[in-house]
Amino acid sequence: MGNADFDTSDLKVVAFDVFGTVVDWHSGIAAEAEQALPGVDGATFALAWRAGYQPAMKQVMERIAAGEGGFTLLDELHLSMLEQVLRDFGLSDRLDASARRELSRAWHRLPAWPDAVEGLTRLKRKVTICSLSNGNIGLLTEMAKRAGLPWDCVLSAEVFKAYKPDPRTYLGVAGVFDATPGQVMLAAAHHDDLAAARACGLKTGYIERPFEFGRAQPKDVTPVAANNLHARDILELAELLGC
Amino acid sequence: MGNADFDTSDLKVVAFDVFGTVVDWHSGIAAEAEQALPGVDGATFALAWRAGYQPAMKQVMERIAAGEGGFTLLDELHLSMLEQVLRDFGLSDRLDASARRELSRAWHRLPAWPDAVEGLTRLKRKVTICSLSNGNIGLLTEMAKRAGLPWDCVLSAEVFKAYKPDPRTYLGVAGVFDATPGQVMLAAAHHDDLAAARACGLKTGYIERPFEFGRAQPKDVTPVAANNLHARDILELAELLGC
Numbered sequence: 001m002g003n004a005d006f007d008t009s010d011l012k013v014v015a016f017d018v019f020g021t022v023v024d025w026h027s028g029i030a031a032e033a034e035q036a037l038p039g040v041d042g043a044t045f046a047l048a049w050r051a052g053y054q055p056a057m058k059q060v061m062e063r064i065a066a067g068e069g070g071f072t073l074l075d076e077l078h079l080s081m082l083e084q085v086l087r088d089f090g091l092s093d094r095l096d097a098s099a100r101r102e103l104s105r106a107w108h109r110l111p112a113w114p115d116a117v118e119g120l121t122r123l124k125r126k127v128t129i130c131s132l133s134n135g136n137i138g139l140l141t142e143m144a145k146r147a148g149l150p151w152d153c154v155l156s157a158e159v160f161k162a163y164k165p166d167p168r169t170y171l172g173v174a175g176v177f178d179a180t181p182g183q184v185m186l187a188a189a190h191h192d193d194l195a196a197a198r199a200c201g202l203k204t205g206y207i208e209r210p211f212e213f214g215r216a217q218p219k220d221v222t223p224v225a226a227n228n229l230h231a232r233d234i235l236e237l238a239e240l241l242g243c
Numbered sequence: 244m245g246n247a248d249f250d251t252s253d254l255k256v257v258a259f260d261v262f263g264t265v266v267d268w269h270s271g272i273a274a275e276a277e278q279a280l281p282g283v284d285g286a287t288f289a290l291a292w293r294a295g296y297q298p299a300m301k302q303v304m305e306r307i308a309a310g311e312g313g314f315t316l317l318d319e320l321h322l323s324m325l326e327q328v329l330r331d332f333g334l335s336d337r338l339d340a341s342a343r344r345e346l347s348r349a350w351h352r353l354p355a356w357p358d359a360v361e362g363l364t365r366l367k368r369k370v371t372i373c374s375l376s377n378g379n380i381g382l383l384t385e386m387a388k389r390a391g392l393p394w395d396c397v398l399s400a401e402v403f404k405a406y407k408p409d410p411r412t413y414l415g416v417a418g419v420f421d422a423t424p425g426q427v428m429l430a431a432a433h434h435d436d437l438a439a440a441r442a443c444g445l446k447t448g449y450i451e452r453p454f455e456f457g458r459a460q461p462k463d464v465t466p467v468a469a470n471n472l473h474a475r476d477i478l479e480l481a482e483l484l485g486c
Binding site: 075128130138141144145152177 | 373379381383384385388395396397401402420421
């Protein structure tokens with residue numbers, strides 16, 4: 001953790017991972033699942049739904065690499081992941097097609113972590129702030145509008161037609177803002193995302209989100225020395241960056 | 244002009260043309276040109292610079308159609324257009340490469356028309372508002388940040404890798420927001436842009452900007468019946484849409 005030594009003077013852009021870093025997907029999905037499916041344990045359902053993400057994304061990337069498919073919106077993946085979870089939980093007959101689609105859009109309606117709006121508002125006085133998520137633009141825009149996330153710009157895998165951790169996404173942010181990779185920081189609660197950004201020359205800021213997977217499953221948030229900054233939350237990141 | 248009959252209930256998104264519609268390029272460029280080139284008539288210089296836009300864009304589109312070139316950022320076109328104007332005005336020796344680049348970024352720093360910020364702020368309570376400009380994302384983001392334009396989302400030719408009036412841009416907005424073309428309105432001060440959007444099934448709202456080309460050259464702002472709405476400015480558009 002290099003908080004003490006980090007020179008912020010050349011930083012132009014802070015790009016944020018969104019799910020888990022800026023918004024609390026676990027609480028949001030658990031609440032909507034319990035509302036749509038009374039009697040279901042929302043916390044377990046949320047974890048199962050999110051657990052489908054990595055395999056679904058891997059499959060899409062393999063299809064693209066094999067030249068068999070194009071870019072797929074995360075909205076579509078969320079719907080097919082939901083259908084798998086409903087099958088696994090024996091709940092397929094509880095929701096018709098329209099109710100499934102509606103529940104799949106719960107990812108548009110996730111609540112911000114309590115520090116996010118104020119932290120982002122402070123940061124944007126000094127630097128450009130944007131999202132950098134595998135979520136599609138429409139999802140991220142609706143989420144920002146509902147939760148009050150004051151992005152200067154919504155950037156997404158959809159803009160670059162490549163998903164994180166593809167270097168085109170991290171370097172794409174630098175390109176969009178006519179910046180060097182070193183003038184851009186990725187802020188994220190996930191070390192794999194940060195490592196991929198660092199490999200492209202970006203600065204990295206880790207955001208602790210110990211309860212990303214719910215209060216029952218606290219996450220290890222031990223600092224990793226390779227990150228330029230380590231912050232408890234987005235408000236502390238703003239402080240560390242002098243905002 | 245169908246202001247009286249227009250049913251706004253199904254509208255989800257209003258996408259805005261930017262140069263001339265939301266920001267006053269003529270005043271902004273004239274002022275920066277006079278500052279960078281003392282003694283030069285800023286108003287004339289601004290008109291000459293902007294006049295290079297259509298030919299430059301046509302050339303890029305022809306190169307793309309011929310398979311000879313890719314998407315070009317408007318920042319790069321503004322710089323090469325500026326170099327042509329400097330040659331035409333016999334001013335090439337007045338600005339070095341760095342000063343030219345700095346002046347070419349004046350398009351990032353254009354002032355909003357006086358009604359724009361309040362009008363957009365009112366509109367976004369009810370619908371999603373985004374830019375839809377041939378300007379690049381970085382340009383539009385810096386402009387919005389400086390001028391306080393409260394976009395829900397910055398959309399640009401750069402997102403769709405196609406320039407207006409290509410249908411991929413207008414239909415792209417509908418696609419991003421999972422809307423039908425008829426749930427999207429293009430708001431613009433230019434009838435050619437509106438006609439192209441209408442041909443894709445979008446709704447259209449004309450914004451009068453009589454002094455787009457300066458007070459010395461008032462523009463004809465007579466209503467065109469094919470537009471769904473005709474508004475004096477963005478505040479009136481908000482009123483017409485019940486915001």
